[in-house]
Amino acid sequence: MKRLLPVVLCLALVAGCANVPLESQPVVVSGERQGQGSGDVVPEPKPDIDPLTLVRDFVGATLKPGQNNAAARAYLDEQSRANWRPSRSLTIIQDTFGTVYDPSPQPDPNTLVVNVRGIDVGTLDQNSAFVPDYTPAALKVKVRKQANGQWRIVDPPPDLYATESDFSENYTEVPVNFYSEQSATFVPDRRYVVAKPQSGLPSRVMYLLVNGPSTSLAGAVKNLLGEPVEIDTNVKSLDDGTLLVPLTGLSGVADATRNLIAAQIVLTLQYVTSARIRILADGAPLVANHPDWRSNELPAYGATLSPSQQLPGLMTVGGRVRSLLDGAPVAGPAGNGGYDVVSAAQSIDGKRLAVVERDSGRVRLRIGDLGHDLPLVGLGGTTLSRPTWRPGTGEVWTVVDQVSVARMVVNPDNQWTPLQVNATDLTQQGDITELRFSRDGARVAAVVNGQLWVASVVGSGDSVALREPRLLQPHDLRDVVDVDWLAPDMLVAVTRSTSQPVVRVTVDGQRMDAFNSSNLTPQVHGVTAAPGRPIVVADASGLWMASVLGEVWRPQNHSVKDADPFYPG
Structure with missing residues (x-):
């Protein structure tokens, strides 16, 4: 009997775990899509499905249309189906990704723990904003064999999990706009909302708008729809096709602010509706005598933050500043060799120039009127990053010795004073080699240890800080050497890579696309971009231009080897 007992126990264990594979192979999951609505019929999982496949299919069902995550809930046992309340x-x-059994021993052969083996690329937070990440998946799922012999999940995760493809298929990105008092324009805050039903998109987007900016922009922009403003009743389409947005809590709000609120709503909703938008405040038009709105009726907010078409851009080459239009040197010492120019930046109105000058093994900053002598401004070091002009302020920023962010502030007498920026959150990530302001002034892009970061600009006057730094595409984007803003929520970066020397990246890092690398000669070392202008990059042979992904790079008309191009700003 003593000899038979272990054999019997072993046979019982095998019987309890029959048809359970030891590990699943990594597969690409793309679940079938079902119709939308509370009446969806959600099928049970396939009969006799093994625990590894059960968990994999559970992840694939997370974003299937239906009420209350019904498709994913079908993979749970009865108690978990009733009690599961996943967070947002x-x-x-x-x-x-793959699924594999947890190596920890389980006392019950009918209860197993399955580990999801893959990579988390990011999370969609409570504000529906994407937060980039690149870490091994930490999902553990307990499954148990039911009385009917079928495996089911008994402790579903507190958060939802889904694949990149399923996310892209089921969510749509919407730039939710918030106001920047510093630059008197609107700043897009990328959010991701469930795409279907399409009729509910305006309501879902308005909910995000009223609830304020995401963490990445908190403090950098103003929420004009903050408390006590609320959505009075449902956002809905009227019989004539007009979209009704009813608000409450706006008593006593000034007319100027009401116009800004209307612009904030229309600029945001234009991405999810083409209808006229009727905005009411406590039952009356938000703006007197202007109940209905379309985007083409709004002022051109931020128009002065983009360079005029009359300013073709400049380049530094051979220690001098030259025009991108004809290659001619600019007037004054910056163009005639009076300064040994390392890098430079032109103000958005084209009237001023900031240059980093090499002098006796060190560098120093000069700022003044374009075409004239540029006075020294009392800032220098072993290195200074290429200057960048802060929109709406006239300030010039640069990074000293890759570790300290400085801002030069000018007074009415044209005297420049250096002030420090509280950039600890960013500088502790490593050495900063490039810093570039977005054209709305709410963010900076930075190259830190060869990686691409974005941070928000918080504060005004004597106190300014860089907050909420986010690392973009940490796995696929490395050896970055330069960056510029292609759009308010889009960056273009150049790298030392031969396979993807020029890439486009969303400001939240959710997506990256490579430009055509044809015609480019490694190494690409410079880039500039501006609204309505071609992207200009500098490689080992000269300057090249392109406007869209996939376009073959064409030579810039006055391409010069070893040039670094820059548009105003």
Whole structure:
């Protein structure tokens, strides 16, 4: 009997775990899509499905249309189906992932723990904003064999998990706009909302707008729809097709602010509706005598923050500043060799120039009127990053010795004073080699240890800080050497890579696309971009231009080897 007992126990264990594979192979998950609505019929999982496939299919069902995550809930046992209350956060993992049994011993052979083996690329937070990440998946799922012999999940995760493909298929990105008092324009805050039903998109987007900016922009922009403003009743389409947005809590709000609120709503909703937008405040038109709005009726906010078409841009080459239009040197010492120019930046109105000058093994900053002598401004070091002009302020920023962010502030007598920026959150990430302001002034892009970061600009006057730094595409984007703003929520970066020397990256890092690398000669070392202008990059042979992804780079008309191009700003 003593000899038979271990054999019997072993046979019982095998019987309890029959048809359970030891590990699943990594696969690309793309679940079938079902119709939308509370009446969806959600099928049970396939009969006799093994625990590894059960968990994999559970992840694939997370974003299937239906009420209350019904498709994913079908993979749970009866008790968990009734009790599961997942948070509003969504973890997004790479499409290719595997499932494997947890090596920890389980006392019950009918209860197993399955680990999801893959990479988390980011999360969709409570504000529906994407927060980039690149870490191994940490999802553990307990499954148990039911009385009917079928495996089911008994402790579903508190957050939802979905693959990149499923996320892209089921969510749509919407730039939710918030106002920047510093630059008197609107700043897009990228959010991701469930795409279907399409009729509900305006309501879902308005909810995000009223609830304020995401963490990445908190303090850098103003929420004009903050408390006590609320959505009075449902956002809905009227019989004539007009979209009704009813607000409350706006008693006593000034007319100027009401016009800004209307612009904030229209600029945001234009991405999810083409209808006229009727905005009411406590039952009356938000703006007197202007109940209905379309985007083409709004002022051109931020128009002065983009360079005029009359300013073709400049380049530094051979220690001098030259025009991108004809290659001619600019007037004054910056163009005639009076300064040994390392880098430079032209003000948005084209009237001023900031240059980093090499002098006796060190560098120093000069700022003044373009075409004239540029006075020294009392800032220098071993290195200074290429200057960048802060929109709406006339300030010039640069990074001293890759570790300290300085801002030069001018007074009415044209005297420049250096002030420090509280950039600890960013500088502690490593050495900063490039810093570039977005054209709305709410963010900076930075190259830190060869990686691309974005941070928000918070504060005014004597106190300014860089907050909420985010690392973009940490796995796929390395050896970055330069960056510029292609759009308010889009960056273009150049790298030392031969396979993807020029890339486009969303400001939240959710997506990256490579430009055509044809015609480019490694190494690409410079880039500039501006609204309505071609992107100009500098490689080992000269300057090249392109406007869209996939376009073959064409030579710039006055290409010069070793040039670094820059548009105003």
